[in-house]
Amino acid sequence: MRYRWLPHSGRRHAIPDELYPGDEGETLCGDPIVPPRNPWQGNNTWATCWECDRVWREREGLRPWPVTC
Numbered sequence: 001m002r003y004r005w006l007p008h009s010g011r012r013h014a015i016p017d018e019l020y021p022g023d024e025g026e027t028l029c030g031d032p033i034v035p036p037r038n039p040w041q042g043n044n045t046w047a048t049c050w051e052c053d054r055v056w057r058e059r060e061g062l063r064p065w066p067v068t069c
């Protein structure tokens, strides 16, 4: 499965890439989301959701990012 990142409630979350604008789905961290049509408009500096990052790395078989907090 492929993913893409988009801003949602103050963080940059990952969602399945087949989730189209207007579809109901959820982020990798389990938040309900309906992707907007222009998610990055004015929103390109939001912080990463580390829970999405963790789940994404787990599913992709990547090593966890070394976060200390």
Ligand SMILES: [Zn+2]
Pocket: 011, 012, 013, 014, 027, 028, 029, 030, 031, 049, 050, 051, 052, 053
């Ligand atoms: Zn998230």
